[in-house]
Amino acid sequence: MRFKRLSLVVATLTLVLILSGLLVYSNSEQEFEETSSCTAIAVSPEASADGSSMTTHTDDSGTDTFHVSMIPAADYEPGTMRPVLKNTDDGPFRQLRDILFSPGEIPQVAHTYAYTNASYSFQNEMQVGMGESTIGGQRDLRNSDGWFEVVELQRIALERASTAREAIQIMGS
Known part of the structure; x- marks a missing residue:
C-alpha cells in the first residue's frame, strides 16, 4: 500500500514538472517579455x-x-x-x-x-x-x-x- 502511494506521488510530481516545463517552453515572445x-x-x-x-x-x-x-x-x-x-x-x-x-x-x-x-x-x-x-x-x-x-x-x-x-x-x- 505504501509503495503504491509513493509511486502515485512520484508520478504526479513528475507529471507536474513535465507540464510546467512545457508551459514555460511554449510561452510566446510577448508573454516572455511580460514575465521577464x-x-x-x-x-x-x-x-x-x-x-x-x-x-x-x-x-x-x-x-x-x-x-x-x-x-x-x-x-x-x-x-x-x-x-x-x-x-x-x-x-x-x-x-x-x-x-x-x-x-x-x-x-x-x-x-x-x-x-x-x-x-x-x-x-x-x-x-x-x-x-x-x-x-x-x-x-x-x-x-x-x-x-x-x-x-x-x-x-x-x-x-x-x-x-x-x-x-x-x-x-x-
Missing part, C-alpha cells in the same frame, strides 16, 4: 549601516547564461578598430538564442581596463561598477538597425572609464 523583468537596487551611504554605498541588480532573462569571466586589460596600436558586438549577453560574448554578430567598428583606445563580465558586465579594475534594469519599450520605437545594446555599451564604458562620470560620458557620446 529585472530589478535594480541602490543604497546610499545614509541608508546603509556602515556608510557604504552599494548597488545591485537582477538579470531575469530567460535567454542568458550566467558564466562569469574576467576580460583582461589590453594595449592597442594606433589605428586599431574595436568591433561592436550584438547579442552578447554572456561571457565571453554571446546569447543562447541569437547569433553573435558585429554591425560595425569603432576606434579602439590605446589602453583598456580589465573588467568582470557576466550576462551583464559589472565592474572594472578602477572600481567603476554598473547595474541596470531593462525595459522593453514600445515595439514601434525599436530600432533593429542600431549598433549598441546596453550590454555592449557597458563593456565599452568599463573598458575605457576610470570614473563613473567618464562611463556616463562614454555611453552618452
